[in-house]
Amino acid sequence: xxxxxxxxxxxxxxxxxxxxxxxxxxxxxxxxxxxxxxxxxxxxxxxxxxxxxxxxxxxxxxxxxxxxxxxxxxxxxxxxxxxxxxxxxxxxxxxxxxxxxxxxxxxxxxxxxxxxxxxxxxxxxxxxxxxxxxxxxxxxxxxxxxxxxxxxxxxxxxxxxxxxxxxxxxxxxxxxxxxxxxxxxxxxxxxxxxxxxxxxxxxxxxx
Numbered sequence: 001x002x003x004x005x006x007x008x009x010x011x012x013x014x015x016x017x018x019x020x021x022x023x024x025x026x027x028x029x030x031x032x033x034x035x036x037x038x039x040x041x042x043x044x045x046x047x048x049x050x051x052x053x054x055x056x057x058x059x060x061x062x063x064x065x066x067x068x069x070x071x072x073x074x075x076x077x078x079x080x081x082x083x084x085x086x087x088x089x090x091x092x093x094x095x096x097x098x099x100x101x102x103x104x105x106x107x108x109x110x111x112x113x114x115x116x117x118x119x120x121x122x123x124x125x126x127x128x129x130x131x132x133x134x135x136x137x138x139x140x141x142x143x144x145x146x147x148x149x150x151x152x153x154x155x156x157x158x159x160x161x162x163x164x165x166x167x168x169x170x171x172x173x174x175x176x177x178x179x180x181x182x183x184x185x186x187x188x189x190x191x192x193x194x195x196x197x198x199x200x201x202x203x204x205x206x207x
Contacts, residue, residue, distance in 0.1 A: 010021045024025040027084045030066065030180040032091055034098035035188040044201035047106035048119035051154075052097050054112065055089045055124040055147070063087055066176070068141065069132045082176050088129070095184075096124065096191050104202070106180040120202060123150045127164075129187070131171060131179045141179060144168045145186040151201055165190050 061067050065078040066085050084091045093111065100109045100122075110116045125148040131141035146166030153160050167186045172178040 009014075022032060024149050026081065028176070029085050030176060031085050031151075032080060032095050032184045032187065034095050034102065035192065044130070046104055046199065048203075049108045049110060049116055050100060050104060050202070051110050051112060051116070051118035051121040052093060052100060053121055053123045055096070055126050057089050057126050058128075061088055061126065061129060066180070067130050068179075069130050070137060072132070072134050079176060089126075092124070092126065092129070092187070095187060096122070099188065099191045100195060103192070103199065103206055107202070118154050121152050121154060122198070124148070125150075125151065128166070129183060131183070138174070140174045141171050142168060143171055143179065143182045143186060143188060145183060147190060149198070151198045161198050163194060165194060 060076045063167055064083045064085070065081050066084060067076060067078055069075060070077055095114045097109055097111060100107075108116070110112040110118065124191065127146040127148065128144040129147075131143050133139055144166070145168065148162070151161040152158065167190055169182060169186065171182045
């Protein structure tokens with residue numbers, strides 16, 4: 001994407017670098033983590049195998065670059081000199097897997113690449129996972145996270161729960177550390193809420 005000079009310099013500074021630095025600044029990697037809550041101790045919780053599918057991403061977010069929106073959410077761009085540790089779909093999948101392990105400790109949580117026969121799967125469609133600069137690149141962005149979670153019983157592929165959740169808040173400051181921390185917090189809360197609402201649909205003895 002071609003950027004004009006003022007915008008590029010604004011985002012360059014936002015990434016924590018001087019505008020007088022070389023044109024290719026060192027890349028800073030920002031990670032996302034699951035919540036620090038302890039696994040559930042519920043002895044009556046569901047067990048069996050639950051597969052977490054790789055999230056489906058909207059165009060522009062399907063890379064390891066950290067995306068942002070300008071012009072009140074109409075112009076997609078990227079932070080300079082910053083990226084996720086892997087393509088964002090895999091980063092989000094890792095977080096969801098760990099949250100599921102905390103929520104359902106009696107279940108085996110796997111991913112499609114493990115090729116394990118599963119009793120259930122959760123498909124995820126990410127709709128938003130971006131900071132939106134409603135007042136321009138020099139302002140504090142508003143963070144938006146939304147996704148659809150679909151719980152499917154296998155092997156018959158029967159949808160037993162389907163919900164769309166969304167959340168948002170202003171970042172603590174106009175910095176990548178604050179932006180990524182805010183997105184992480186919103187993601188953690190959303191995934192925990194989705195898993196909590198799906199727990200009653202998971203049979204106590206899936207196997």
